[in-house]
Amino acid sequence: MGKMIYLLEDDEGISEVLKLLFGGEGYGVSSFSSVSSFMDGIGEHAADLFLLDVMLPDGNGIEVCRYLKSSEKTRQVPVIMMSAHADRYDIRRGCAAENFIQKPFDIYDLLRLVAKHI
Incomplete structure (x- = not known):
């Protein structure tokens, strides 16, 4: 298996498309639809990249990003945020x-971003 992407996305359609897309590019994908399942599954495999949605049913991807960047174990792993509602300024x-x-x-823009950071 190639590099591992941890995907936090509550929209099942987007999640399925991204898993197929990344799988076709040789990446492994662990997909989570909620903050709680993501936090429970974060230790299963070493992640090479986190791809996080902002608006989630039980939390906020920005808070998850803050947690990941504050943890010794995950602070060096690149994070890409995605959102339909937040903008670059909100994320930064x-x-x-x-x-x-x-x-x-x-x-293709997303694939380029992932390849750049992974």
Whole structure:
């Protein structure tokens, strides 16, 4: 298996498309639909990149990003935030993510961002 992406996305359709897309590029994907499941599963495999949605049913991706960047175990792992509602300024102010992509996004732009940071 290639590099591992941890995906936190509550929209099942987006999640499925991203898993297929990343899998086709040789990446492994662990997908989570809630903050609680993400936090429970974070220790299963070493992540090479975190891709986090902002608005989630039980929390906020910005808070998850803050947690990841404050933890010794995960602070060096790149984080890409994605949102239809927040913008780059909100993300930059909220956490130290390496990058941000606005939804709806171009699949090729997302693949380029992931390849750049992974």
